[in-house]
Amino acid sequence: MMEAARRAWMRWVERPETAGAKLARRIDWESATPGRITVLCLERSQFIKDIEELRRLTDMNWVTLSSTRVKLRQELWVPEADREQGYFSVWLKEKRCAHLRPILERFGIGLLREAQKVMPVDAVAAANIDYWQDEALKLGCRRLGIPFLVLCRENYTIPWTVPWMHDHLAKSGFRFEGQGLAVFSQATKDAFAPGFDNADDIWITGAPRYDRWMHLEPLPESAKNAISLITFSDPGYMATNTFLDVAAIFDKVARAEHRDGLTWLVKCKKRGDRKRTLQKIGALEGSPLDFQYDTPLFELYPRSRIVIGYNSLALVEAMLTDAPVVVPCWGETRPPRRDVLLDYNDPLTRRVVTFADSPEAFADLLTRAARGEKLPTGSSEDRRALFEQHIHVPGRDGGPATASAATEAFVRHYVARARQQGMPRQAA
Known part of the structure; x- marks a missing residue:
């Protein structure tokens, strides 16, 4: 009974901005160093493998917030029937879910503004282009002028997966509304390209998680x-x-x-x-x-x-x-x-x-x-x-020597572009 009352209060009484701010206080800032570009990552079980390597090999801050927590808080507003990957971003512009859009935007803005009280957030990174629960942060980023990026953890080198993704994008009507996508392989770029206005915003970086494997010595x-x-x-x-x-x-x-x-x-x-x-x-x-x-x-x-x-x-x-x-x-x-x-x-x-x-x-x-x-x-x-x-290996074309370095270049490109375009940086 008490739990039901608590959830009802969170859904109907607590302001979305307040809910976002409370969640921002769970961001893990432990590895962050002042003065560096800071990327807020929506952490998932496979994504953390890449984040850990990026922390080790780049001169950037990769701070994390549990994507599960972000999702659970929004489930109080978003009905289960609407939590459809790919479709939800389209429904937010239509009558079906248009009433949710301002709530989620306020939630995302509240989260990001609270985070910026600790340190400037230069970019937000998710693990896939169309998770429904990421839309709130995408909306908040757009309002605050923060690049929303994706470091994709899926890889589409099983033959059926590329046409399947093309079909999914066509059926859902999904269009990527962030700034850029980093992928592991050419096949994955090909899979997502129909959902982008400019395929040049899909960068083939390879997988940071494998950088430490490249010169691994065998055991006896x-x-x-x-x-x-x-x-x-x-x-x-x-x-x-x-x-x-x-x-x-x-x-x-x-x-x-x-x-x-x-x-x-x-x-x-x-x-x-x-x-x-x-x-x-x-x-x-x-x-x-x-x-x-x-x-x-x-x-x-x-x-x-x-x-x-x-x-x-x-x-x-x-x-x-x-x-x-x-x-x-x-x-x-x-x-x-x-x-x-x-x-x-x-x-x-x-x-x-x-x-x-x-x-x-x-x-x-x-x-x-x-x-x-x-x-x-x-x-x-x-x-x-x-x-x-199956996986792109950097360094063969005179570019970055590791996937982590390629990913760092990817992030720096979109952060610099946002600054050059005068996208507002609104702290609290």
Whole structure:
């Protein structure tokens, strides 16, 4: 009863500006240094990987605010039926949601003005172009003359995804109303281009999170103590049944080959993925499997004897290490080419990735890895070539040497342009 009353007060009594200001007090300023350009990032679980690298390698402040908190506060105003990615920004201009626009704008302005009491905010960065919950900050940025930028965490190198995004943009009518977008690859630029008035505002920077991987030294074989399965239990992978087969085989071989010093690790993406995966697999009494979500891949892959997964950028990431990569390739995980990230018919891919064509072949590979056999990896040159098919690597054209440097140049460009155009900088 008290919680319902509190939520009713927040929805109907608390002014949007006040709500925004209260939320701004949760911004993490710990890493900020006065005098630098400051970017307020709407933090998400994957986005933080890039933010951490940008903090390490650039001369800019990357301060963070939980995007979940931003979303939850707006849910008190925005009905569930209207929280549609892509469509919401269009509906805000139409009768359906026009009444929400001034509320969200006041919320965004209140948040940004309160933030500027601590330090000037030179740009705001989100993780995708069309999250509904980012519209309030987009509106606030427009009013205050602050560039709204996107450092996109999605990558569209599975063939079906580019036409799917074109269709989504066409159906929703979405047009990007921020200033610029930074992406990992040419394919991702191609995917989003129809939603932009000027495709030159889409910069291919590569992925800052991979900068530290580029010169990673391999560990000795004696230090490799992990058998690593990257989950693909989410329905979005369209391979739930095969994942359950894979998990059952993984558990069976782990029990048979269990020994001290060898970790059978199921790497989940975040806490919710771990919970969902355990629910789907069911009880595993006495199993040696270790389900984790907070172990960085940067630490896990160098000590992995084998990395297993499907249709995940995490497998491309493994190409920057010497970890053998195995992809289950039967049933749901052997769809047509348009539906797979790593092509099981491509000669280059087959030189650096092992495709297990049956449950029996997969079990055999696990057993061999557990017993210390070094599985095929291909050459480092071929592995890097496969990585570059999916992720842009800066430095080859005389430009910035790292993705972090390219992203910094991207941000500085739009901050400078805003200042040159005389966009107002309104502090409180």
